[in-house]
Amino acid sequence: MREVEFKMERQGLVQTGDEVEITEREGVTYSYIIEPAVAMSGCFPARDRIKSQKGIVKEIRQNDRGFYVIVMFDE
Numbered sequence: 001m002r003e004v005e006f007k008m009e010r011q012g013l014v015q016t017g018d019e020v021e022i023t024e025r026e027g028v029t030y031s032y033i034i035e036p037a038v039a040m041s042g043c044f045p046a047r048d049r050i051k052s053q054k055g056i057v058k059e060i061r062q063n064d065r066g067f068y069v070i071v072m073f074d075e
Contacts, residue, residue, distance in 0.1 A: 001072050001073070001074060001075070002050070002072070002073045002074075002075040003058065003070055003071070003072055003073075004032070004041055004050060004055070004070075004071050004073060005041070005042070005068050005069070005070055005071075006032070006034055006038075006039035006040060006041050006068065006069040006070075006071060007039055007040055007041075007042075007066060007067070007068060007069075008034075008038060008039035008060070008066065008067040008068065008069050009039075009066060009067070010067070011062070011067055013038040013039070014034065014038055014039070014057050014060070014069060015057065015060075016057050016058070016059060016060060017056065017057060018056070018057045019054055019055070019056055019057075020034045020035070020038070020054065020055055020056075020057060020069075020071060021034070021035050021053060021054050022034055022035065022041075022050065022052075022053060022054070022055065022071075023035055024049070024050070029043035029044055029045055029046075030043065030044045030045075030046065030048075030049050030050075031043050031044070032044075032050055034069065034071070038069075039067075039069045050073060050075070051073075051075050052073040052074055052075055054073075055071040055072055055073040055074075056071065056072050057069055057070070057071055057072075058070045058071065058072045
């Protein structure tokens with residue numbers, strides 16, 4: 001299993017246990033969006049690309065910078 005953190009701007013867009021689908025954005029590095037535009041990952045080099053297209057929300061964290069969605073991928 002692989003955990004990936006995504007930044008979410010507003011609370012309540014996904015819940016713990018939800019299955020989410022991601023879209024890959026390719027550039028110099030790779031980034032991912034939980035669809036439909038719910039949250040965005042950081043940047044990953046090609047060797048660390050996410051192979052799965054779907055994952056399960058493990059946890060949602062909140063701090064002074066916003067909301068962070070932790071997604072588990074079966075990799």
